[in-house]
Amino acid sequence: MCTECRLFTDADLESAIATCMGYKAKDLLRFILEHIKDKMVELLLEVRYDIKLNNAFLAEDKHVPMYEQMASKYSVKYIAGGEGYTWNILDYFGRRRDGLGMSLKNYCESWKLNVELHNVRDFDEVPAECVDIISKYLSSSQFKADVQRVADESTLFLTEAFALGGDGKDAWIFDVDDTLLSNVPYYKKINFGYNSSLLNSLEANRTSLEKWMDERKAPAVEHMRDLYHEIRGRGLKIFIISSRKEHLRDATVNNLVKAGYRGWTELILRCDKDGYDGVKKFKAEQRKRLVSKGYRLWGVVGDQWSSLGGHPHARRTFKIPNPMYYVA
Amino acid sequence: MCTECRLFTDADLESAIATCMGYKAKDLLRFILEHIKDKMVELLLEVRYDIKLNNAFLAEDKHVPMYEQMASKYSVKYIAGGEGYTWNILDYFGRRRDGLGMSLKNYCESWKLNVELHNVRDFDEVPAECVDIISKYLSSSQFKADVQRVADESTLFLTEAFALGGDGKDAWIFDVDDTLLSNVPYYKKINFGYNSSLLNSLEANRTSLEKWMDERKAPAVEHMRDLYHEIRGRGLKIFIISSRKEHLRDATVNNLVKAGYRGWTELILRCDKDGYDGVKKFKAEQRKRLVSKGYRLWGVVGDQWSSLGGHPHARRTFKIPNPMYYVA
Structure with a gap:
């Protein structure tokens, strides 16, 4: 660095x-x-x-x-x-x-909030001096409460605003990483990239992250499993769209099931030959494909703005806080 | 309530x-x-x-x-x-x-963060039990730091990403309320709506708010005046687009100048006969008009998602935190 x-x-x-x-x-x-x-x-x-x-x-x-x-x-x-x-x-x-x-705490809290406001973009890593504060946040009751509110607002939207077609075409989309499955244990283990000589390149970082994914040990993000089953129980089809690549399909299915998810309609991953750029475009294209098949997209839950942006939109988007990394 | x-x-x-x-x-x-x-x-x-x-x-x-x-x-x-x-x-x-x-503090901090994530929408008022926490936040060094970061990110974008045309068509957009001018003193005075019998209807709330605007006493939002002049100094045209109505033009100009703003290209307010709905549409239409006149919209700074959404986009958007109210 x-x-x-x-x-x-x-x-x-x-x-x-x-x-x-x-x-x-x-x-x-x-x-x-x-x-x-x-x-x-x-x-x-x-x-x-x-x-x-x-x-x-x-x-x-x-x-x-x-x-x-x-x-x-x-x-x-x-x-x-x-x-x-x-x-x-x-x-x-x-x-x-x-x-x-300005105290260091004020500085790091501001950085964190401005990431969520999408004012800070394209950052490669957590600012070194904020690693401790961010790490503590991700294990805190505050983070749990923040994610719980995301789930509560999704449920509230389902309750108040829904007129489901009941024709099997109502759909809801979830992202995988740090939405259904938590990679916090991985990012903590590598100290958010700040003490590992293995992670001195973007490529090494990807290899190391994919190795973690292949271990299939990611726990469910708290409150998301309940939300997932709540939505599924209301008769919506669930589509899981992830920027993970196809060669991680077995590991991803295995990990999702182990973490308590089941009964999705489609798990959409990226071709192995795809580059790592343009996640927003990939996810928007997949939504377009679903719309062209007649699905009504009621909601998308993701931890990155790139999971939520682009056309076609879902009726509502719900962003889980993630101060660990940025995916464009 | x-x-x-x-x-x-x-x-x-x-x-x-x-x-x-x-x-x-x-x-x-x-x-x-x-x-x-x-x-x-x-x-x-x-x-x-x-x-x-x-x-x-x-x-x-x-x-x-x-x-x-x-x-x-x-x-x-x-x-x-x-x-x-x-x-x-x-x-x-x-x-x-x-x-x-979940502590009350966790609850209120989550509510606040989820407002900024645009997960909580269309709220009429700050949750009663969070009034104290929100009020303290708005006077805190944390809020100042949060807004300062917005200004810093805007400047960074100007520095790193700019290839200005130099033909007088580079433009930047600011919102007024709680972006250039702070209404925090007003919302504090009415205790965020929770102790005033005057504010028992939306209409009374509007009248009371417009009376405050007419007093022309709103201070500048910290760090925004510097950002404004920084952007202007780089040769961009500044457009101020506000959902305030035309009859407040004198008061608005007067207050802006008193707070240290000057030299904008156009202050765009709404027709008096307009309804209060659809701020997002109004603002997007005004951006469209500017684009049709050949302006390149580099950035928009606002405190509401409705100031930033819709088409055409600016190249970048910057959202100032605002947990006081929601404008659709």
Whole structure:
């Protein structure tokens, strides 16, 4: 992640710190060790003994005195937000000093909300400094309550707005990953991609994820199994449309059944030769095919905006929160 | 809000409590005083001395023993969720006892998130028991951080993805209410509709809201003024499309200027004779008109999904959180 640091081999201290401070302590330490030499020993000691390597970010309140000290010694530049979605600690610190403070928690909660608002798009990974907060959220009673509300709203819609045809053409669509089945255990195991040398490429990430899927151990997303059977019990046909590939069909069916799902009408996966782009297009095309066969699409439940967008629409869409990854 | 309580004049204790417990303590108290008589004195005393009238809801942890006591004395029925979005305290309590507990905070945070996910739609008001939590959120550093992120993402999009035509046809759209101008002071003043007898009808609510707009005192939404001038400074034309009506034009211009906005290309309001339905259609039509005049719509910033949906799209949409009200 911190390859940018290497760009600063010949950079001055200020820009090096300003650029790397948002990254992992380990990277910053290495950079400092290599390039800044003895005048930083004081800071180094603090960093070395106060920070856990690999998973710590120098952005807690207790680190503020360190920055104060540093800023008093060197003329530190406060630069704006950094690369893309990178959190820059000196920017943060600069804002604090300007009376425009934002805590790390505020920052990560905002990031999370803005992902759900579809304001943050196309992110490759959870911001490193938010991994802990996001990880805690995914195991929290809040996350359970959030998903329960999705199920409640779906049921409410079924109850209040429905005039079913009763001709076998009423349909409801579910996504698989992090909608019916939870991949949270996998993402936790790999620390959301932040400590595994195996995951240093997108391809390695896919292989590793597919290996997890093939293990067929994903549990049901809480409340979704009840919703699934509630909808099925009302006589709607259930279509499961996933961006998983065909070679995972056995594993997917097996895992779905093991997690308590059954009686769907069709499980739609992607051809093995398909690229990994354009999930939105693939899912919209499959909805189009269902509509052309006469199905009325009442609802879609998914965790990605790409599962819900495009034409034809379902009457209603329901989005499960997912701050772990983004699928375009 | 608690007109339903009156339906239970002849009801038994259990259904009366089950129905009214989610409402304001005042209504419950009045009902109990009128109908339950002396056998409830013990409970009444607790309610009377432990609860603030008008703004308290009997849903905190400290009230649990009261319910325990009540449930042990009377055969209380735990009924499901109540009317639409009504939070039912006995349902809550029942879930707690079943080990499926959800705190009021979890409940309200979920409601808020699901509004932003567009899973909760067409709500008339903030759930009564969440008024305090929502009110606090709107004054919190979290809300400021959330809006700041909207502005940051807009700027990032401008920086990374832009190939401006430079021919005066690049355009950006802003909504007014709770996007450029904040109505939070108004909604706080009327306690989100929960203590004002003036607001007992939708029409009265509109009159009262328009009176506030006419006072021209709405402050700028934090971070939006900077974003506005950032976008304008990059040479984009700014169009302001609002569901406010024409007779509020003077007040709107005046307020916008006072709040620090200037130099827009067109302020588009609705005809006075328009109905209040179909804001989404109105806004999409206005975008269509702009596109037909050759404008390229790069972005729309609004606080309602109805400001962002429909055709033609802008290249990107940015939604500001708004848990106060819903405009279809």
